[in-house]
Amino acid sequence: MPCLRKKSLPKLSLILLAASLAAFGQRTYSSLGSPLSPEEIKSFDMIVGPEGKELPPGKGTVKEGADVYAKKCVACHGPNGQGGAVQRLVSGSPGNPKLGPFKDTEKTTLSYYPFPTIAWDYVNRAMPANKPGSLTPDEVYSVVAWLYYMNGIIGESEVLDAKSLLKVQMPNRDGFVPAKPVWPPNPKKPSWY
Amino acid sequence: MSSKQSGRRQFLQRAAVAGLAAGAANTANAQSGAAAKPASTPMHAEASRFPATGLEVTKRIDHITYYTPIQDSAGIITPAPLHFMQTHASEIPDLDPKEHRLTIHGMVDRPLSFTLDELKRLPSVSRIHFLECHGNGSPMRHSDHEKKGSGVPIQFVHGMTSCSEWTGVLLSTLLKEAGLKKEASWLVYEGGDPGKYTYTLPLAKAMDDVMVAYAQNGEPVRPAQGHPLRMVVPGWEGPFSVKWIKHIKVVDQPYITWSEAMNHSIPRPDLGGKSRWHHFQMAVKSVITRPSSGHKLPGPGFYDITGLAWSGWGAVRRVEVSTDGGKTWKDARLQSPVLRMAHTRFNFDWNWDGQEALIQSRCTDDQGETQLSVAELYKNWGYSDYKAEGKSRAIHFNAIQPWRIAKDGSVHDAMFA
Structure with missing residues (x-):
């Protein structure tokens, strides 16, 4: 490097040393494990939490969902989501x-789930069982819309997307104790609890 | 030709093929000078050709379940090929350990990806722990049992608990390497099975004693147990210990994914018809494994009553046995070692007089918690009549298990009888 004069070298190595300390100072076994780039993380970071931060763009209607269900779900889950x-x-x-x-079996139905994101996340990553992860975001939004409609949770004309999904009021939202999951339980409960 | 003889012939044939293949690989290697891939899987010594109990397996499009032959278990270690398992997918994944990566991301300073070889270079621990399905021994299993007749072995009722020596890296080691951010409070993690099994774990437990295990009882974790890598969450309900673990995300709130929301919570009268989010530890429990339903005593005389006891909260302190339907209880002997969050083997000397008898065990752990009867358990849960309500689905069912021994020596499940 022609622009690098001899006397600037110590300065440069000090900067590099400081940078490496900032990045790896906390590590004990820094020779093991590779850093993950944001792009790599994006390729597998699919789990959707209750706040829906990970939801991708896309949308779907109840009517479109009925088609998706008939094509990809009915064989195992039965007509109308049961049987x-x-x-x-x-x-x-x-x-x-x-x-x-x-x-x-009411417990396995979408009516039981406390958050509207749960069904979306599971259908998106694990369904259909013969080709998990093959549905497009639009297909997932629409089939979840149809299932929420069939469960009496949303109206027939509603459209689900990353925003409206989070506004769906789940009927069993308050069906769990304590109000928020905590660890450790406080006060301590007996073993049978 | 019996199936056992046929199995032996197959074994000999496989041995011969393996020998030939190894020879061929050596020749190819010498010619090309390059490293050849192993031509076959290595041989494992086979069990005796004489009949013995093995796994019972149920398989449907949405699950595979293995039941441990607990009725013939000995000591505290379950051999890997007899370890119970459940997966909510119809296939056991076939993952190449060379390609497999474990990633840690989310609320960390340095998202990291580890190969299996790298994980094996990190400080390792080996610990003996039980893993138990949260539905093991549940009332539904007893009712299935009754439908099929009382001769169905204990295997289908209590065979979803097993105990192994697990070797791997403490999850805390990996989380420290990645550097936890201040807001971090929970983890959510995903397996490499077709159903991408996912679970939520409080960070405090993760930093305490959770392992990422690559070996079980001295050999690589087997495919059905999560090869090449699985979570082992000591003492806690089985589903936390996700198999084929791939991605661990550090988050600031419980994610509560499908399985946790749906199957792993039970509405209860004492909770006003609501459900608990998680149950975390498996409760204090014991069961007489011999004699147990499915066995038949050949006649009066001496028997070594033996069984297993465990607690997800700590170590077993005491096991008592009653042979008179719970009127009197006497201490059983505990075999060494007695380990925290591990099966503990107990024994009790008994002379059977040939009359009908009701035998049962109850365990007390080092937290002072004692196993309850089915009636007490249901009363605590707010049910008025356990025999009427008893067949409703319940999980984390740790009631005392009574076995009825009939005059002819046959042993029957008396939990709801």
């Missing part, structure tokens, strides 16, 4: 949400 070989998805009915307490 199939696997998890029952619907309790309640359009306009009549299922309210607690929930028993037996």
Whole structure:
């Protein structure tokens, strides 16, 4: 490097040393493990939390969702989200949400889930079982919209996207104790609790 | 030809093929001078060709379950091929350990990716812990059992607990390497199975004793147990210990994903029809494994009553056995070692007089918690009549297990009888 004169070298190495200390000062085994770039993280960072920060753009209607369900879900989950070989998805009915307490297979239906993001996240990453992760965001928004409609949670004309999904009022939102999950439980509970 | 003989013939054939393949690989290696891939899987010594109990397996499009043959278990260690498992997918993933990466990201200073070789270079620990399905022994399992007749072995009722020596890296080591941000309070993590099984864990537990394990009982973790890498969350309900672990994200709130929200919570009358978010530790529990339902005593005389006891809260302090339907209790002997959050083996000398008998065990742990009867447990949960309500789905079911021994020596499940 022609611009690098001999006397600036010590200065440069000091800067490099300071930079490396800032980046790796806390590490004990710095030769192990590779840093992950934001792009790499983006490629697998799919789990959606209750605040929906990870939701991608896209949208879907109840009507579109009925089509997606008929093509990709009905074979295992049965017509109208129940009566199939696997998890029952619907309790309640359009306009009549299922309210607690929930028993037996009602617990696997979307009506039981406390947050509107849970079904979206699971369908997006794990469904359909023969090709997990193959649905587009629009397909996921729409099939979740149809399932919420069938459970009586949203109206027939609603459109779900990253914003409106978070506004869906889940009927069993307050069906869990304590109000917020905490660890450790306070006060301490007996073993049978 | 019996199936056992056929199995032996297959074994000999496989051994021969492996030998030939190894020879071929050596020749190819010598010719090309390059490292050859192993031509076959290494041989493992086979079990005796004489009949013994093995896993029971149920498989459907949405799950695979292995049940440990707990009725014939000995000591406290479950061999890896007999360890229970459940996955909410229809396939066990076949992951290449050379390609597998464990990532740690989210609220950390330095998101990191580790290869298996790198994880093995980090300081390792080996610890003996039980893993138990949160639904093990639940009332639904007893009712299935009754439907099929009382001769169904204990395996289907209590066979979803197992105990192994796990070797791996403490998760705290990895989290410290990544550097936790101030807001970090929970983790959410995902496995490499088709269903991408996901669970939420409080950071305090993660920093305490959670392991990322690559070996079980001295060998690489087997595919059904999470090869090449699984979480081991000591003492806590089984689903926390995600198999085929791939991505760990540090977050500032509990994510509560599908499985946690749906299947792993139970509405209870004493909670006003609401459910607990998580149950965390598995409760204090014991069960007589021999004699147990499915066994048949050949006649009166001496028997070594033996069983397993454990607690997700700590170590077993005491096990008592009753052979008169709970009227009197006597201390059982505890076999060494007695380890925290591990199965503990107990024994009790018994002379059977040939009359109908009700035998049961109850465990007390080092927190002073004692196993309750099914009636007491249901009363605490707010049910008035456990026999009427008893078949409703319940998890974390640690009631005392009574076995009824009939005059003919047959052993029956008396939990709800």
